[in-house]
Amino acid sequence: MTAATLSLHPDRLLPADRHVRDIARTLYAEVKDLPIISPHGHTDPSWWARNENFDNATNLLLVPDHYLFRMLYSQGIPLGDLGIPDASGSPVADPRSAWRTFAENYYLFRGTPSRIWLDWVFAEVFGLDILLQRQSADHYFDTINDQLKRDDFRPRALFERFNIEAIATTESPLDSLSSHKTIRESGWGGKVITAYRPDPVVDPEFEGFVANLRKLSDLTGEDCFSWSGYLTAHRKRRTFFKEMGATSTDHGHPTAKTADLSPQDAEALFDRVKTGKASSDDAENFRAQMLTEMAGMSLEDGLVMQIHPGSFRNHNQSLFDRFGRDKGADVPVRSEYVEALRPLLGKYGNERDLTAILFTLDESVYSRELAPLAGHYPALKLGPAWWFHDSPEGMRRFRRQMTETAGFYNTVGFNDDTRAFLSIPARHDLARRIDCGFLAELVAEHRLQDWEAAEVARDLAYNLAKSAYKL
């Protein structure tokens, strides 16, 4: 049995209605070739520092992508069969065998964005023209691996081919940023910058928190077991990150809670949590206070603040014990922003020189909380549909539920938030198509004029991310 064909239709992801599609096609033509601004994500800067060839299809595309193996795992496929090692060192499938398992089960991704992103990677990056199925598994594996050995498939070449104008990675304050240093000193022109993600030294429940404070002391020469030394250490690392190109910070807290304690109370709280024996209330309050402290520092140094709350990390304890973090077992929880953000907003929400970009995994807050908040406070902006909602239907819900209250100009365009480098153009392309489709609907219903929609399309695809993130 031969494999089915694979081809990317030029009108894919545009609205089905012929009239609306015509409008969308015109809008899309305006934005499809704009450079990619990727202001938030999790790619590995060492790729561009070392510029070594990628390994093979499985290790590049399957093993690091928890979107893929969580779905395969949900259907009863052991992670080891996909080439993912566990703590005990149990044997895992070899790359070809793992790839075959993936190919046989690729139909599970029907209707998901992973399918759309991957088909783009297969067709556009690797020139494949048949669908990934059991019968095409080896052809895929060999074809991809052959190309990965070529110079024009090295990280920097792909970066250029993808027309990336700027990309941000995310690092902990404890990171030396040596890869970023290497890139800057290499003479290569690609703009790869970092972002300041202080969770390991801000979240008392982070693994190794106390040890991390010790490392932060060593790195900065500050006594990070005193409140003032700890804050100064943050300032120093933020400055260093800024020197390495950072324009933003990122905060991945369980909730959006913020606090505005007196300096005395904040110091007393810090003295409790620095012992590593904080109660969970103290931990939550400390994270809350630190969001407000970080906002204050952002006002000083101009770094844009990103808040990513609402994920229950490592929900599956036994899987975590065997395989560790980021194995597809993070699950969103109900989130609340109106009470939670009030302390921070009471202190800094009216500042025109602060930008705090909010994300959520709880779509029920789009129209109820986030759009009204961002449609009022000068300091607030809305990040794009995030993670589980970074998808055609998810983006449509985002625009339909946000726009009428927050408008387009309190949003910040698209970011891909991914570690799957090869899929980045596919993700931006998907977002551009969906946004053009949404705008086309507004034009078709005479809610917006065509030239206005074209202006907004360019803003959503390029200008808003560039200006919100100061890139």
Add this chain to the structure above:
Amino acid sequence: MTAATLSLHPDRLLPADRHVRDIARTLYAEVKDLPIISPHGHTDPSWWARNENFDNATNLLLVPDHYLFRMLYSQGIPLGDLGIPDASGSPVADPRSAWRTFAENYYLFRGTPSRIWLDWVFAEVFGLDILLQRQSADHYFDTINDQLKRDDFRPRALFERFNIEAIATTESPLDSLSSHKTIRESGWGGKVITAYRPDPVVDPEFEGFVANLRKLSDLTGEDCFSWSGYLTAHRKRRTFFKEMGATSTDHGHPTAKTADLSPQDAEALFDRVKTGKASSDDAENFRAQMLTEMAGMSLEDGLVMQIHPGSFRNHNQSLFDRFGRDKGADVPVRSEYVEALRPLLGKYGNERDLTAILFTLDESVYSRELAPLAGHYPALKLGPAWWFHDSPEGMRRFRRQMTETAGFYNTVGFNDDTRAFLSIPARHDLARRIDCGFLAELVAEHRLQDWEAAEVARDLAYNLAKSAYKL
């Protein structure tokens, strides 16, 4: 650079699909000229009492409209630049300059209902045929102001031109209703009635609550510091409001909580809150008990009850301190109705002679709580999509999430809930177009016959509001 054109397309807001649009157009033709029933809103009765010319474009259209300046403020524009005064008496922009700022930033409203309402006002009321932009700011300001000086732009003339059959304003029990008296005694035929909004004397956390009780005593000759005198005072004022045309009451509580205390417990609670030193629990319980008391009085006097819960008022404390209430800083919070309404419904929910109309700012309760409740209890009806959700997409979500469980006949048509008088026809027109579009989808999918859809369209546009509100 010349300004872009402005024209209202006859098919605006109807579904894009050509076949569905044809059906929608036919339905819309049935309802577009029906008189406006505006059973709930916040217009100022003194306009029609005094019938004086409106001032100028800025003071009529911008300064009182918190939908507009909250969006402009969110993008960093100081309220003073929009002509909005603060408590300290800081200088504010003059009307022309404020209008120019508005015009330059009018693009921020792309995709919002404000844009749709305003374009209608500009084109239909003032005959403008270019878009509001920086380059048309002065033309707009002068054109509008010139017309506002004319007799046919006075409040009564506009009321008649707008084909308003009845409009309700909203007043506190402490209001003398002198404007309503003036209107009734003027001989002018316009039907302007009041509605009983007792929050200032029902909510122990309302500013001046104790003083308000004193005023209520003075007004009614009752001792409003005794539980029975307080209840009698309500009855007297309700009767007076009814004499001035009122057919409804309105209750703007933080939550939908109701209570059904014994008379002794209710009196004891009242004795605590009347001191002005109620705990927040007591305050919440008192509001809860008063909703049930008001339902009981509605059963006596026939006033229709409206419940508008779920807004966190004045979220931005420093803005509130400088500029006061209603400055665009009210934010919805998550709401709960199933437990909250049970005490009231246990007592009065089965009464066929009571009508309690529920509103919400939390769309997640549409299909989960409100439609099932209204689809069962005879006393309950569903108010239209409210405030932030009074918009094309908001209304579509309302119909899609409510209709399958509650049907059309447990809803009460549209109300505009606005103080922006000139936009009232635009708001009703928008609602009619969206409802006709929704009905057209049902017809196109053969879920409803065309003649039935036409009947429902007329009911939604006119009959249901008229009968639910007894107008």
Add this chain to the structure above:
Amino acid sequence: MTAATLSLHPDRLLPADRHVRDIARTLYAEVKDLPIISPHGHTDPSWWARNENFDNATNLLLVPDHYLFRMLYSQGIPLGDLGIPDASGSPVADPRSAWRTFAENYYLFRGTPSRIWLDWVFAEVFGLDILLQRQSADHYFDTINDQLKRDDFRPRALFERFNIEAIATTESPLDSLSSHKTIRESGWGGKVITAYRPDPVVDPEFEGFVANLRKLSDLTGEDCFSWSGYLTAHRKRRTFFKEMGATSTDHGHPTAKTADLSPQDAEALFDRVKTGKASSDDAENFRAQMLTEMAGMSLEDGLVMQIHPGSFRNHNQSLFDRFGRDKGADVPVRSEYVEALRPLLGKYGNERDLTAILFTLDESVYSRELAPLAGHYPALKLGPAWWFHDSPEGMRRFRRQMTETAGFYNTVGFNDDTRAFLSIPARHDLARRIDCGFLAELVAEHRLQDWEAAEVARDLAYNLAKSAYKL
């Protein structure tokens, strides 16, 4: 005045867009004649055991259907007028008079799924070609009753005419399953099986819980007032149900809470609840623990587990006092799954041989909680849009919000969950049409190839239910 016509359009419920509809029509042609798998519902097995003629239109179609009389009641129609008896034995309308009341008010169901199901029953089962209205009431009543007397309208004949391959009823562990026995021994080939619904002996707040434990002891010969005897009794009854064809259990709890207590703590908890004087906390914890116990037993005996949480039962106390359960006064409440299911999932979530099918009445958890959970845990699957959401728009929301994270293959096709036997084909047909419409949208937007959509359509209509429920 003659009644309007009634005819079922062949394209009903398919998307309005002509291009998408063409694709949907092709997909629908693939599935429309597939046999019905009805793996979960509430039909009465005695119908097929006795195979007696149904009574009359009112008693067959109106009196047992709480979807219908809740809507009529919400508009002020007394239940007695619909032929529904109360506890006091007040006189009720005779069947013809009740039918007339229903007919006059049939317009209330415009836009609801009941209307779609009933029109199908009227047209397809009874050959009616005019709409149910006041003027056609008697014609309907007589036509339906005449046919109900015929042999080809007996339960078994209809079962065969409806092309039902398998149907599951739901019984309590206290049920003798005598009807199922009769059916099996009758030689009739229809596959009617039971499902194990232990709420009456698992929920300490169920009416008669202690008496039910006594009955369970009698039935099984176990001492159901000892923890081990109680668990053994469950095992015995599950085995008996399995012998009578059961492939599943069903759990209708107020919340999704689960627990994983030590055997000692579980026993101590049981000792408290078996007295019939459990606190509501104990009751909730016992239900929670029992879900985990049931999961463990499912792993032993292979019965598929269904969890149906989130309904506030009998919200209207005075109606309950007069008319009893299931009178349309059950209302969904906000639900939470991520924390609630963690104990059960921590113990059994990674088991590939367990299937737990989750349902919800709270659509806000679709994309936030259920899809991410089912997209990870091997033991979890997603039941279809349930109860108030078993409707065209409800199903569309389900697919749009679930598919991108959970895919199609973590869902289990459709089940009708109904006691309205005659509407079962209409319900499955509606689901097939909506699913084909959704798939057609994916094809039209080039998110799925046409042959893949056809494969998925067959899976959703038939294969997934069959395999998930082991039928």
